Each structure stands twice: as C-alpha cells, then as structure tokens.
Amino acid sequence: xxxxxxxxxxxxxxxxxxxxxxxxxxxxxxxxxxxxxxxxxxxxxxxxxxxxxxxxxxxxxxxxxxxxxxxxxxxxxxxxxxxxxxxxxxxxxxxxxxxxxxxxxxxxxxxxxxxxxxxxxxxxxxxxxxxxxxxxxxxxxxxxxxxxxxxxxxxxxxxxxxxxxxxxxxxxxxxxxxxxxxxxxxxxxxxxxxxxxxxxxxxxxxxxxxxxxxxxxxxxxxxxxxxxxxxxxxxxxxxxxxxxxxxxxxxxxxxxxxxxxxxxxxxxxxxxxxxxxxxxxxxxxxxxxxxxxxxxxxxxxxxxxxxxxxxxxxxxxxxxxxxxxxxxxxxxxxxxx
Amino acid sequence: xxxxxxxxxxxxxxxxxxxxxxxxxxxxxxxxxxxxxxxxxxxxxxxxxxxxxxxxxxxxxxxxxxxxxxxxxxxxxxxxxxxxxxxxxxxxxxxxxxxxxxxxxxxxxxxxxxxxxxxxxxxxxxxxxxxxxxxxxxxxxxxxxxxxxxxxxxxxxxxxxxxxxxxxxxxxxxxxx
Numbered sequence: 020x021x022x023x024x025x026x027x028x029x030x031x032x033x034x035x036x037x038x039x040x041x042x043x044x045x046x047x048x049x050x051x052x053x054x055x056x057x058x059x060x061x062x063x064x065x066x067x068x069x070x071x072x073x074x075x076x077x078x079x080x081x082x083x084x085x086x087x088x089x090x091x092x093x094x095x096x097x098x099x100x101x102x103x104x105x106x107x108x109x110x111x112x113x114x115x116x117x118x119x120x121x122x123x124x125x126x127x128x129x130x131x132x133x134x135x136x137x138x139x140x141x142x143x144x145x146x147x148x149x150x151x152x153x154x155x156x157x158x159x160x161x162x163x164x165x166x167x168x169x170x171x172x173x174x175x176x177x178x179x180x181x182x183x184x185x186x187x188x189x190x191x192x193x194x195x196x197x198x199x200x201x202x203x204x205x206x207x208x209x210x211x212x213x214x215x216x217x218x219x220x221x222x223x224x225x226x227x228x229x230x231x232x233x234x235x236x237x238x239x240x241x242x243x244x245x246x247x248x249x250x251x252x253x254x255x256x257x258x259x260x261x262x263x264x265x266x267x268x269x270x271x272x273x274x275x276x277x278x279x280x281x282x283x284x285x286x287x288x289x290x291x292x293x294x295x296x297x298x299x300x301x302x303x304x305x306x307x308x309x310x311x312x313x314x315x316x317x318x319x320x321x322x323x324x325x326x327x328x329x330x331x332x333x334x335x336x337x338x339x340x341x342x343x344x345x346x347x348x349x350x351x352x353x354x355x356x
Numbered sequence: 357x358x359x360x361x362x363x364x365x366x367x368x369x370x371x372x373x374x375x376x377x378x379x380x381x382x383x384x385x386x387x388x389x390x391x392x393x394x395x396x397x398x399x400x401x402x403x404x405x406x407x408x409x410x411x412x413x414x415x416x417x418x419x420x421x422x423x424x425x426x427x428x429x430x431x432x433x434x435x436x437x438x439x440x441x442x443x444x445x446x447x448x449x450x451x452x453x454x455x456x457x458x459x460x461x462x463x464x465x466x467x468x469x470x471x472x473x474x475x476x477x478x479x480x481x482x483x484x485x486x487x488x489x490x491x492x493x494x495x496x497x498x499x500x501x502x503x504x505x506x507x508x509x510x511x512x513x514x515x516x517x518x519x520x521x522x523x524x525x526x527x528x529x530x531x532x533x
Contacts, residue, residue: 023426023457027450030430034446034496044438044445051438058390066394 112272119164119274126239127277129153131161133270134178143186143206143267144169149275150177158237160276166243166264167191167231168273179275183267184244185212192235193244196228204229204244204261212245214259223250223259239276374418375531381419381428384526385411389435404514406482407522408432412452413481414523416459417468418530429456444497451488455481471520478519482512 037044116130131147149155151174159171161181169189173180182189185206193204193214200221202214214229227247233240248262388407395402412432416425433452437443459481467473486508490501502508 022423023453026426026430026453030434030446030450030453031496034444034450034492037444037446038496047434047445048438051435055386055389055393055435055439058386059393062390062394 109271115164116272116274129155129275129277131155131179131273131275133273143183143189144172145181145183145270147179147181147273147275148177150175150179152176154277155179155275156277160238160242161273162242162276163265163270163273165266166245167238168263168265168267168270170237171275181273184263185267190235191238191244192232193229194232195223195247196230196241198222198227201232201234202229202259210260211248212261212263214247214261215256217250217257217259218255219252219257221257223247223257225249229261373420376415376418376529377531380529381415384415384529385428385432389432389439392436393439404511405518406485406511406515408436408448408452409455409482409485410478410515410519410522412456413459413478413519414526416456417463417477418526420460420464422457422460425456425458425460426453427456429453429459432456447489447492450492451485454488455485458484471524474520474523475516478516479512482515483508486512 033044113130120128120130129149131149131153133145134148135146136144147155147161155171155174157171157174160167161169161171167184169181169183169186171179172182183206184191184204187206187208189204189206189212191204192201194201198221200217200223202217204212204214206212217223225247229244229246231238231240231242231244243264245261245263245265248260250257250259252258385408388411392402392407395405395407412425412429415428419425429452430449431452433448433450434445436448436452437445459477462468462477468477483504487503490503493499493501
C-alpha cells in the first residue's frame with residue numbers, strides 16, 4: 020500500500036511539474052516512441068500486406084465471378100443475336116416475297132414455307148407447308164424472287180413435294196436471254212444443273228443469263244433460272260454448267276405460282292426485271308471483250324503465217340435462232356408424265 | 357488450469373498464482389499498446405475497446421502480486437501517456453497504477469476465472485479507471501470532464517464483452533504447473 024502511494028505520488032509530482040512548468044517529459048516520450056514505433060511500423064506493414072492480399076484475393080474471386088457472369092451473359096446475348104439475325108433474315112425473305120407478290124398482281128401466287136427435304140441424297144426435292152387445301156396442284160411452278168427453283172411433283176392435303184431444277188429427273192425449258200438459243204436445264208446426279216441440247220456451234224459465254232422459255236407449259240416465260248458457269252464443247256452438244264439464281268440448298272420460303280400466266284417484267288422485279296437486264300448487259304460486254312481478244316489473237320496468228328492450221332480455224336459464228344438449234348423439252352420433264 | 361480458491365490451514369485464502377512464460381507479460385503489454393495505436397487508424401470503433409486496460413486487469417488478477425500489478429499498470433499507463441501527444445505523462449500512469457494494484461489485490465480474494473466474474477470485473481474497473489482519469493483532469497488540469505455518458509457506458513460494455521474473450525485467449529499463455 021505504501022509502495023502504491025509512493026508511485027502514485029511520484030506520478031502526481033511529475034504531472035504537477037509538467038502542468039506548472041508547461042514542459043513535457045521528452046525523454047520518456049522518446050523512449051516510448053523508440054520502443055513502440057518499430058512495432059507499429061511492423062504492424063502497419065503486416066496489416067497493409069494482409070489487407071492487400073485479402074483485397075487481391077477478394078478481387079480475384081470477384082473478378083472470377085464477374086468473368087463467369089459476363090461469359091454467361093455473352094453466351095445469352097450471342098444466342099439472342101443469332102435469334103434476331105434469324106428473325107431479320109426471315110423478315111427480309113418474307114418482305115422480298117411480299118414485294119414480289121405486289122409487283123405481280125396479275126398472277127395468283129401462294130407463299131409457302133419449306134418444311135423438309137428428301138431423305139435421299141441423290142434426289143433434290145423438298146416439302147412445303149401448302150397442299151391441296153391451298154389450291155396447290157401438280158406441276159405448278161415454284162419460284163423465289165431470285166429465280167426458278169422447281170415444280171410441284173406431289174400434292175398432299177396440307178403439303179406438297181417440290182422437285183428442284185437440279186434434280187436428275189427434272190427438266191425446264193430454257194433459253195439464253197441474249198441469243199434466245201433454246202435448251203433444257205436439268206439436273207445431273209452428283210453435280211449441279213446443266214443446260215442440254217445446245218449445239219457446239221452456239222457461242223456461250225460464262226455469266227450469260229438463262230431464263231425459262233415457256234415451252235414446257237409449266238414455267239411462265241422469261242423467269243430467271245440462273246447463269247452460265249462454264250461451257251465446254253462436246254461431241255454434239257455443249258456441256259453447259261448452270262449456276263442457279265436461287266440458293267437451292269438454303270431455301271426457306273418459296274412462292275407457288277397458282278396460274279400459268281407469264282409474269283410481266285416490273286421495275287422492282289428481281290426475277291425478270293431491270294437487274295436481270297443489267298446483269299445481261301454486263302455479260303454482253305464481257306462476251307464482246309472476249310470476242311475482240313480472240314479476234315486479235317487470230318490476226319496475230321495470221322500475221323505469223325499460221326493461218327489454215329488446226330489451231331487457226333475461223334471462230335464459230337454466233338448463231339441466231341435456227342430451227343435446228345431449238346431443243347425439244349426433255350421428255351422426262353414433261354408436265355403430265 | 358483453472359484457478360482454485362481454497363482455504364488454508366490458518367483460514368486464509370490459499371490462492372493459486374498463475375505464472376506465464378518469460379516475456380509473455382512484456383510482449384502482450386507491448387502488443388496491446390501497438391494494437392491500440394494501430395486500431396485507431398481504422399476508425400472510431402477501435403476506441404470502444406481499451407486494450408492496455410484489459411491487459412493491466414488480466415495480468416493483475418492472474419499474477420495476484422500487487423507490486424507487479426502496480427508497476428505493470430503504471431508502466432502501461434505511462435506508455436499510453438507518452439504515445440499520446442495531448443496527455444501529460446502520468447495521467448494514464450496514475451490510473452493504470454491504481455487499477456493494476458487493485459486488480460492484483462482483488463484477484464487474490466475472489467474468483468476471477470468465471471466469465472461472468474470477469475465481465476463484471478472489467479466493467480467495474482473500466483469505470484473506476486475512467487473516474488480516476490476524469491478526477492485527474494478536473495483537479496490537476498482544471499479541465500471539465502464528465503464522469504458518465506451513454507457512450508462511456510457503451511464503451512465499457514463492449515470492452516467488458518471483448519475482455520472476456522481476450523482473457524480466455526490469454527489463459528492459453530499460462531504456464532502449466
């Protein structure tokens with residue numbers, strides 16, 4: 020108890036001295052600071068280091084969670100984007116069909132949706148969601164705003180089967196848009212459509228447009244079928260590969276022509292309108308350039324004394340519509356088989 | 357491990373004095389001062405808990421040696437004064453000295469091992485410590501200080517609850533007999 024009193028008294032005196040003289044005791048403060056400050060510095064370093072580690076850990080966890088959330092959000096948006104793109108494409112297709120229908124009010128037509136295709140890889144047919152109940156009948160032409168795609172070959176109450184122009188048993192009466200040379204566009208197994216019965220004497224250039232001739236009594240006249248992809252000489256007739264105007268492998272919506280009237284050319288018509296004529300003009304220009312190039316090459320050969328040789332034969336003259344060149348419609352493609 | 361309060365042959369309390377590993381008292385006291393200084397950086401909530409006072413009380417009631425308690429409480433208090441720029445040396449020193457002495461004296465007379473006893477002991481010593489500080493302020497420094505406030509009551513409760521857990525942790529530093 021005495022010790023307590025002494026210690027307390029000593030401190031009271033120290034306190035009184037400080038208050039009276041307004042002096043602190045710097046030595047004690049210095050010692051205290053010298054002892055405690057390094058520990059505080061170490062503690063601060065440890066707490067800040069631990070804090071940084073903790074923040075990094077929490078931040079990493081948050082970043083990971085955020086990353087997963089954003090990834091799932093991105094996948095969801097990608098799906099949504101694909102869905103919207105699909106809807107947009109469908110809207111464009113339907114708009115195209117509607118536009119085509121509006122420009123050809125004189126022809127009764129029916130929009131149909133492709134609901135399936137043939138299970139046989141060798142045949143090129145597809146099914147549409149329109150049938151006998153919708154006034155769909157055999158041999159009615161089926162087209163898209165881009166071009167001809169085929170005809171109805173089977174009719175069911177609520178659906179119908181369409182034979183595409185690249186089917187081996189298909190045949191469409193056709194002619195070149197410029198030369199009016201006739202032929203038949205038909206499919207070949209394992210290959211694209213070809214135009215047959217065009218004699219070797221006919222001048223055919225790649226890019227030339229092929230339209231329906233109307234002779235098969237199925238397709239109206241002057242519907243775009245496609246363009247010449249390649250033309251090669253053969254024994255009697257040329258082997259002409261046709262590039263269909265319509266994407267036959269990606270059909271979703273089509274038009275069934277319910278009447279057999281010819282379609283009148285309209286300004287906004289893709290299938291027989293200004294665009295086709297413009298493409299044809301471009302093809303003509305290309306053909307003229309090719310002919311000029313060939314002629315200059317022949318002149319050069321003649322000047323070198325090579326005329327009369329096997330390779331110096333005169334170029335084939337472009338024939339007009341001669342009766343011999345006019346093909347008959349392929350029997351297999353007859354409307355009423 | 358638990359403290360046993362028994363009656364000796366002469367009828368005086370036979371008190372078990374707990375001993376600690378060497379350097380424990382000094383290390384824990386320093387850590388208490390350092391932590392108290394560090395925690396102040398993280399906001400007002402750190403002021404709710406008076407770690408140096410808790411350490412003074414704990415070692416006082418554990419060692420049950422008034423001389424040790426007296427010097428330990430005084431030293432810790434003087435360190436607190438020295439580390440705070442505003443207080444003259446001796447403010448906390450006097451309070452710590454008295455609290456350390458009383459804690460050592462009481463620790464030898466009553467059971468201070470039960471959590472509830474510790475809770476009450478810390479609560480009372482907290483206010484006693486505060487009363488000495490206020491008294492010193494008023495008498496020696498002529499500074500008006502309030503003896504009691506709601507905030508002070510809240511601080512004492514929080515310190516007492518925290519002290520119970522701290523004491524349980526510090527019990528692990530005792531040297532087994």
